[in-house]
Structures are given as structure tokens and as C-alpha cells.
Amino acid sequence: MAFGLFKKKDQTQPAAKAGTDDTGSHYHDLKVKNIIQETKDAISIVFEQPSKKISYKSGQFLTLIVPVAGKEVRRAYSLCSSPFVDTDLAVSVKRVEKGLMSNWLPDHLKVGDTLKVMEPMGQFTTEYSSGNKRHLIMFAGGSGITPMMSIIKSLLTQEPDSICSLIYCNRDIDSIIFKNQFEVLQTQYEGRLHVIHILDNAPMNWQGLSGLLNKEMLTKLFERIPGCGLEKTTYLMCGPEGMMKNVETLLAEHQIPREKIFKESFVAGVLDKPRKDDQPAAEKKTRDVTIRYDGQEHVIAVPHNKTILETALDQGIDLPYSCQSGLCTACRGKALSGQVKLDEEEGLSKSERAEGYVLTCVGHPMTDDVVIEIG
Ligand SMILES: Cc1cc2nc3c(=O)[nH]c(=O)nc-3n(C[C@H](O)[C@H](O)[C@H](O)COP(=O)(O)OP(=O)(O)OC[C@H]3O[C@@H](n4cnc5c(N)ncnc54)[C@H](O)[C@@H]3O)c2cc1C
Ligand code: FES
Incomplete structure (x- = not known):
């Protein structure tokens, strides 16, 4: 959904529809240029930009289309690359227990392979302007970091007066995706990017926060984060459903207006829920x-x-x-x-x-x- 200056609809760009190349096709064959093992259970897949460049916006996702066991399977993966910073397109995939695609990709995909993808889509996006002065406070959990990574890189490079605070929740220290990249970005953009890690299971020497994000923890975080509650602060979240519900409740308790809170949901619930049958x-x-x-x-x-x-x-x-x-x-x-x-x-x-x-x-x-x- 649209956040602050962000949009949740109307994804068209002046020259061409976002995501299509200049042939207007909705599908692309992308060559895998690199596969990076980010953590034990997460990889990044880097795709070479084709000669007819694919345009996209930070926060959008690619739909990967893969034949698994003779059936065409499609899944959405948010781009973690930024169109302003990265030459190539990249997504990060975290294994889901017994999941079809999230296990097939790390187990079978090789550098040099070609994958069919659908044009970038999604409305968890914003327009960037060098004149903007805003604060994005992001709550991410696990693989929910991917759209945030793209947005962070775009914000830091495109809006010199804007700042970003990321509260990133993970199971343990080894599950943190992009840990080193965030350290580099924090040094490079000193004072403009604040990353706060929260772990379910923290090691003995852990300097950060641990446990479930609760009211007390959020109050302390808000005291630490500069600019919280400012008019131009927007709150973004992406992660497990439980985490997002918890954050929504906590933000409501802090009187943060709903229209300043935007979320991207990864988990497909409806297929597992019994379909509502309230039709006469x-x-x-x-x-x-x-x-x-x-x-x-x-x-x-x-x-x-x-x-x-x-x-x-x-x-x-x-x-x-x-x-x-x-x-x-x-x-x-x-x-x-x-x-x-x-x-x-x-x-x-x-x-x-x-x-x-x-x-x-x-x-x-x-x-x-x-x-x-x-x-
Ligand atoms: C807009 C959007 C963007 C997404 N971006 C990313 C991304 O950047 N990185 C990424 O790793 N995933 C992302 N996902 C999730 C991804 O599309 C798949 O749903 C996920 O990889 C699981 O697919 P699968 O085929 O392995 O599991 P399936 O075989 O489809 O599902 C197996 C079981 O796992 C459950 N499940 C599905 N997804 C999750 C999950 N994330 N956590 C816990 N349980 C789950 C299902 O409900 C099902 O019960 C995104 C989803 C959406 C809608
Ligand atoms: S296919 Fe994702 S909302 Fe319909």
C-alpha cells in the first residue's frame, strides 16, 4: 500500500510500463549471473540485465516461473537490488520448510541457467526526489528484508536529506541476511542509516536486543531512533504475519496513524484457509x-x-x-x-x-x- 510519498497503485512510468522492456512483453528470460549464499538457508540470485533493459522500482518483485515436477510453478520474490545503484537485478530467497520453489532454487539453480520471469510488479514503492526530507522506519523479519534493502539503497543515494531506521528481527545471528552489507552502508552513510537487530536466540556476547518485540522494547527503540513521530515519518513492515500484527498493534498503542503504516505480505494464507462459503x-x-x-x-x-x-x-x-x-x-x-x-x-x-x-x-x-x- 502507498506509504507517505510511496505508491501502492498507478505503477506506470512516463516512458514505459514499469517492468516491461521496449517490446512491451510481460515475460523475460533472465540469465543467472551469480548465486550468493547469504546465510545457511538464504541465497541471492543475481540476474544479468538483458540488452533490452528491464525497468523496475525499489520494492517491486519478480515472479519466477520454474517447472517443478513437470508443473509450472510461480512465486513472487522482491528485488533486493536498487535500480539506482545496481547494474543487475537480484532477488533473495529463503528456504521455507517443505516449500516447493524456495528449496528447488538453491538445490537446482546454477550460474549460467536461464529463468523465465514475469515483469516486475508490486506497489510497495515510492518516488524519490533529492528535495525530500523524510524518515522511513522499517520493521523487517527474516526474508522480509529484501524489499527494504532495495528501498534503503535507493533512499540513501537519491535523497541526501532523508534518513532510515531499520529494525530487523531474526531467529539467530546466523539468520541475518545482508548483515555485512548493512554494516558497510551504516559506515558509508553515517548518521542516515540506523540498523537495530533483534534476535529470538541471542548469543552470550550479543550487544543488540533479544526476545519478542514488545511495547517496552518499542518505546525504548523510539527513544533511541531520531525523528520518531515526526510528521514526515513513514512506517514500513515486511515479515512473518505474527510479527507484522504485533508491530501494527504496538504502533497503534503509540498513536501512530494507520495511514502512515504500510506493509508487504509474503505469506500466502488463503490457499491454506477454508474458503468462505457464505453464499446462499x-x-x-x-x-x-x-x-x-x-x-x-x-x-x-x-x-x-x-x-x-x-x-x-x-x-x-x-x-x-x-x-x-x-x-x-x-x-x-x-x-x-x-x-x-x-x-x-x-x-x-x-x-x-x-x-x-x-x-x-x-x-x-x-x-x-x-x-x-x-x-
Ligand atoms: C509480494 C511477495 C514478495 C515475496 N518476496 C519474497 C522474497 O523476497 N524472499 C522470499 O524468500 N520469499 C518471498 N516471498 C514468498 C515466496 O513467494 C514464496 O511464497 C516462498 O518462497 C515459499 O514458496 P515455496 O514454493 O517454497 O513454498 P510453498 O510450497 O508454496 O509453501 C509451503 C508451505 O509454506 C508456507 N509458506 C509460504 N511462504 C512462507 C514464508 N515466507 N514463511 C513461512 N511459511 C511460508 C505456505 O503457506 C505452505 O504452507 C514473497 C511473496 C510475495 C507475495
Ligand atoms: S496473483 Fe497475487 S494477488 Fe492475485
């Missing part, structure tokens, strides 16, 4: 939906127990998507008419919903006149 039996019917995408119009019959995206994909219609759980907004479209019910509304802001935006991956038609425009 009489309304459980198949309805036609018209989808306009890439200059084409498709009419599909969507059964009550399927989403609009599922139905379109079943029929071989190539619509954009990534997380399939209502979090990433890769599948976002605007309902020009009709009513659409969303199983999960997390990915859209209130104003986006009011403007008629819907997510096809969690969307069901409630009327027979639904027309959705994507892109």
Missing part, C-alpha cells in the same frame, strides 16, 4: 465474466466454486498472476461493471477497492454483468 444456495451459480487484457476480450463462465483467475487459466487464457492468494496484486484488474466478491482483500487499499479494483485470483462474480479490465 440460490446464488451458487456459474456466471459469465468478460476480461479485457492485452487488447483482447475473453468471456469465461466462472463456476461458483472457482476464482476468475483459476477459470481463465483452466481455459488456457494467459492472465498475469503470481502469489494466487490475494497478496501481491499481480492479477489486479478494474471491474468496469458488475459485482465481484474477494476471498481476501489484504492486497488492495480501501481507495483501490472504492475505485473498483479487484484481484482475479481471489475474485468471484456475484452478478452476470462483470467486466474486468486488466493492465
Whole structure:
């Protein structure tokens, strides 16, 4: 969601749509230039920028598309590179227990391989201006550091009067991704980047904080962090759901207005949750939906127990998507008419919903006149 000067929608750039190259294609084949073992269970994958450069914004993600066990699997990975600083594109992937893609990548991917990716997407972004004077306070947990890394590098280089404070929570010292890079950045941008580590299990000689982030700890942190509570302070968070809920509660207790708090969610909850079935039996019917995408119009019959995206994909219609759980907004479209019910509304802001935006991956038609425009 849009944070401060950040945007959560309207990702278009003046010259070309963010993420597309000058052919306008939504897909790219990217060559793996390097694989960096960041921690025991996290790697960074560095992709060579193709000759037709892919544009992106800090905070956006790439969708990696990989055939695993004969099936095409897509997952979103936030870019940790900055378009202002890094020549190449990079993502960092942390293993998830029994996870398909997050284990396949470190186990199988090699330097020199080519991976199919979808254009960069996502709205956890901002516009940078050298005249800005703002403070970003970031709360990250585990792999949630990736979009923050990109935003930090862009902010430090593009806005000389802005500062950034990062509160980074991890299981233990060996799980800290980019630990050395943050030390270098703190020295290089002295006084403008404050990194505070919090560990669940701290070693004996640990100088930082340990334990669960609680009210007392946050109050102390706010006393330590310069500029907290200033009007131009924006709060960003990305990490495990539990951590983000905790931070949201703590910030509310500190009277931080909701409109200053923005989060990026990684965890796909909806697929594991039982789907809400509050529809009266009489309304459980198949309805036609018209989808306009890439200059084409498709009419599909969507059964009550399927989403609009599922139905379109079943029929071989190539619509954009990534997380399939209502979090990433890769599948976002605007309902020009009709009513659409969303199983999960997390990915859209209130104003986006009011403007008629819907997510096809969690969307069901409630009327027979639904027309959705994507892109
Ligand atoms: C916008 C966006 C950006 C993302 N950026 C990153 C990133 O930069 N780095 C990164 O490592 N991941 C990122 N993710 C998460 C990533 O897309 C995958 O969900 C993750 O790698 C797990 O995929 P998998 O195929 O290994 O697991 P799956 O086979 O899909 O899932 C296995 C089980 O693990 C659970 N699970 C899924 N993700 C997590 C998680 N993060 N923590 C704990 N449990 C989980 C699932 O609910 C499921 O029960 C991002 C997700 C989104 C939506
Ligand atoms: S595919 Fe991610 S929100 Fe729909």
C-alpha cells in the first residue's frame, strides 16, 4: 500500500510500463549471473540485465516461473537490488520448510541457467526526489528484508536529506541476511542509516536486543531512533504475519496513524484457509465474466466454486498472476461493471477497492454483468 510519498497503485512510468522492456512483453528470460549464499538457508540470485533493459522500482518483485515436477510453478520474490545503484537485478530467497520453489532454487539453480520471469510488479514503492526530507522506519523479519534493502539503497543515494531506521528481527545471528552489507552502508552513510537487530536466540556476547518485540522494547527503540513521530515519518513492515500484527498493534498503542503504516505480505494464507462459503444456495451459480487484457476480450463462465483467475487459466487464457492468494496484486484488474466478491482483500487499499479494483485470483462474480479490465 502507498506509504507517505510511496505508491501502492498507478505503477506506470512516463516512458514505459514499469517492468516491461521496449517490446512491451510481460515475460523475460533472465540469465543467472551469480548465486550468493547469504546465510545457511538464504541465497541471492543475481540476474544479468538483458540488452533490452528491464525497468523496475525499489520494492517491486519478480515472479519466477520454474517447472517443478513437470508443473509450472510461480512465486513472487522482491528485488533486493536498487535500480539506482545496481547494474543487475537480484532477488533473495529463503528456504521455507517443505516449500516447493524456495528449496528447488538453491538445490537446482546454477550460474549460467536461464529463468523465465514475469515483469516486475508490486506497489510497495515510492518516488524519490533529492528535495525530500523524510524518515522511513522499517520493521523487517527474516526474508522480509529484501524489499527494504532495495528501498534503503535507493533512499540513501537519491535523497541526501532523508534518513532510515531499520529494525530487523531474526531467529539467530546466523539468520541475518545482508548483515555485512548493512554494516558497510551504516559506515558509508553515517548518521542516515540506523540498523537495530533483534534476535529470538541471542548469543552470550550479543550487544543488540533479544526476545519478542514488545511495547517496552518499542518505546525504548523510539527513544533511541531520531525523528520518531515526526510528521514526515513513514512506517514500513515486511515479515512473518505474527510479527507484522504485533508491530501494527504496538504502533497503534503509540498513536501512530494507520495511514502512515504500510506493509508487504509474503505469506500466502488463503490457499491454506477454508474458503468462505457464505453464499446462499440460490446464488451458487456459474456466471459469465468478460476480461479485457492485452487488447483482447475473453468471456469465461466462472463456476461458483472457482476464482476468475483459476477459470481463465483452466481455459488456457494467459492472465498475469503470481502469489494466487490475494497478496501481491499481480492479477489486479478494474471491474468496469458488475459485482465481484474477494476471498481476501489484504492486497488492495480501501481507495483501490472504492475505485473498483479487484484481484482475479481471489475474485468471484456475484452478478452476470462483470467486466474486468486488466493492465
Ligand atoms: C509480494 C511477495 C514478495 C515475496 N518476496 C519474497 C522474497 O523476497 N524472499 C522470499 O524468500 N520469499 C518471498 N516471498 C514468498 C515466496 O513467494 C514464496 O511464497 C516462498 O518462497 C515459499 O514458496 P515455496 O514454493 O517454497 O513454498 P510453498 O510450497 O508454496 O509453501 C509451503 C508451505 O509454506 C508456507 N509458506 C509460504 N511462504 C512462507 C514464508 N515466507 N514463511 C513461512 N511459511 C511460508 C505456505 O503457506 C505452505 O504452507 C514473497 C511473496 C510475495 C507475495
Ligand atoms: S496473483 Fe497475487 S494477488 Fe492475485
